[in-house]
Amino acid sequence: MSKPASYWRLRPFVYRLEGSRCVKCGHFHPLVRKVCRRCGSKNLERDRLPATGILRHFTVVSQAQQGMEKNTPFIVAWVEMDDGSKVVAQMTDCEPEDLKPAMKVETVVRKIKVDGESRLIFYGIKFRPSA
Amino acid sequence: MPRISDAAILGYGCYVPRYRIKGYEMAKLWGKSTSELPVKEKAVAGFDEDTVTMSIEAARHAINRAGVDPSKISAVHVGTESKPYAVKPSGTIVAEVLGLSRKTTSADFEFACKAGTEAVQMVTALVEAGRIEYGLAIGADTAQGRPGDALEFTAASGAAAFVIGKNSRDCIAKFEYATSYVSDTPDFWRRSYERYPMHGSRFTGEPAYFHHTISAVSTIMGENGFSVNDIDYFVFHQPNVKFPLAVAKVLSIPLEKVKPAIVADQIGNTYAACSMIGLVKVLDRAEPGQRILFTSYGSGAGSDSFLLVTCEGLERRRNLAPTFDEMVSRRKEIDYSTYLKFREKIRV
Numbered sequence: 001m002s003k004p005a006s007y008w009r010l011r012p013f014v015y016r017l018e019g020s021r022c023v024k025c026g027h028f029h030p031l032v033r034k035v036c037r038r039c040g041s042k043n044l045e046r047d048r049l050p051a052t053g054i055l056r057h058f059t060v061v062s063q064a065q066q067g068m069e070k071n072t073p074f075i076v077a078w079v080e081m082d083d084g085s086k087v088v089a090q091m092t093d094c095e096p097e098d099l100k101p102a103m104k105v106e107t108v109v110r111k112i113k114v115d116g117e118s119r120l121i122f123y124g125i126k127f128r129p130s131a
Numbered sequence: 132m133p134r135i136s137d138a139a140i141l142g143y144g145c146y147v148p149r150y151r152i153k154g155y156e157m158a159k160l161w162g163k164s165t166s167e168l169p170v171k172e173k174a175v176a177g178f179d180e181d182t183v184t185m186s187i188e189a190a191r192h193a194i195n196r197a198g199v200d201p202s203k204i205s206a207v208h209v210g211t212e213s214k215p216y217a218v219k220p221s222g223t224i225v226a227e228v229l230g231l232s233r234k235t236t237s238a239d240f241e242f243a244c245k246a247g248t249e250a251v252q253m254v255t256a257l258v259e260a261g262r263i264e265y266g267l268a269i270g271a272d273t274a275q276g277r278p279g280d281a282l283e284f285t286a287a288s289g290a291a292a293f294v295i296g297k298n299s300r301d302c303i304a305k306f307e308y309a310t311s312y313v314s315d316t317p318d319f320w321r322r323s324y325e326r327y328p329m330h331g332s333r334f335t336g337e338p339a340y341f342h343h344t345i346s347a348v349s350t351i352m353g354e355n356g357f358s359v360n361d362i363d364y365f366v367f368h369q370p371n372v373k374f375p376l377a378v379a380k381v382l383s384i385p386l387e388k389v390k391p392a393i394v395a396d397q398i399g400n401t402y403a404a405c406s407m408i409g410l411v412k413v414l415d416r417a418e419p420g421q422r423i424l425f426t427s428y429g430s431g432a433g434s435d436s437f438l439l440v441t442c443e444g445l446e447r448r449r450n451l452a453p454t455f456d457e458m459v460s461r462r463k464e465i466d467y468s469t470y471l472k473f474r475e476k477i478r479v
């Protein structure tokens with residue numbers, strides 16, 4: 001996602017967790033989709049994921065991809081949102097030793113990375129332990 | 132007559148990042164005296180935070196207190212001297228993340244530490260003129276001090292935001308009056324392409340901070356025929372803890388009317404956010420029907436001064452978002468090397 005155009009298209013999901021929810025089976029898809037990936041229904045409507053969830057798994061990354069080298073070490077978390085959807089994103093405002101499985105987390109928008117060449121800043125959702 | 136007849140704070144919020152560096156830690160490193168530090172410690176933004184992300188957090192709290200549908204907010208003005216981009220507005224990112232109206236007027240304001248109250252001037256005027264229903268006025272900074280400079284002890288990170296709309300019984304505080312006082316005073320500046328600001332050292336006190344703050348306060352009190360007895364709380368800009376207390380002494384203001392707004396001892400000088408966070412802390416404590424005199428100071432130089440009266444909605448809305456004390460209680464102390472990494476002071 002290092003080109004301005006692709007980042008720009010992702011804004012509804014990476015800024016506000018907006019996407020499409022299947023009216024028939026309830027499955028949530030990031031961004032706009034016309035057909036449900038789970039049940040094939042074409043009846044989808046715009047929805048937003050809840051801002052809170054439960055931490056299921058996490059890992060500490062010390063070898064980062066390009067553009068994120070200065071952020072190491074960082075924590076990547078697999079979170080089950082309050083509606084059951086799964087979201088993978090970085091954790092912030094915490095240390096690995098603060099984290100326990102099943103703890104409550106909330107979303108926050110932070111700097112994800114800075115593009116090396118263009119210096120464009122990519123903002124997006126991260127998780128932090130709930131207050 | 133800069134009377135404000137129909138604009139009020141409907142929601143307020145502040146954001147203080149969780150990291151703190153102690154004044155002692157910096158004084159020790161640079162071989163400076165640790166006995167008379169200007170503030171105990173200062174708040175430092177994490178490596179993934181900037182003026183935009185802190186503005187978003189403060190604005191979210193303000194919107195929660197206001198209970199306003201974000202899509203009805205149609206002005207976002209961010210006052211800051213630490214814009215992440217030299218060219219590209221911060222306000223549009225804030226608006227997009229919060230889901231505000233696309234039919235929004237937005238600009239970043241610059242006036243050193245007074246940039247945030249410039250946003251308040253603008254949004255109150257837009258509301259009064261009937262151009263918008265609701266607007267957001269934000270002050271935010273990740274203030275930078277050159278390593279080893281006197282400013283490094285105080286230059287801190289934080290944000291405050293106000294949702295402003297028309298007066299109602301259920302609002303938080305009504306604006307009564309506003310005034311500004313400026314002059315061309317070279318007490319603190321930063322040229323384009325320079326990373327750190329320059330300052331006039333001792334010149335920052337008497338002809339700069341004190342002259343403008345006291346002139347603005349005297350003007351607004353004089354034009355309204357008010358004495359110190361008519362005001363319940365005084366909020367000042369806080370480049371350190373000493374300056375606002377010295378203003379109180381000059382104007383014979385009892386300390387108990389000034390201290391509730393003091394935040395610099397706990398978080399440092401958050402520049403454009405500083406006096407606005409002071410007002411947040413007062414709103415966390417005030418009762419309905421109290422009068423607040425709220426005065427910023429920005430180098431270059433000038434002060435904006437506002438009179439506000441708190442309203443019925445304050446007590447109910449206060450609990451709808453974290454208070455200043457709750458924000459400050461999330462606290463993790465860092466050492467100098469972590470501070471350098473977070474604030475990108477290491478250049479290779």
Ligand SMILES: [Zn+2]
Pocket residue numbers: 022023024025026027036037038039040041
């Ligand atoms: Zn489906």
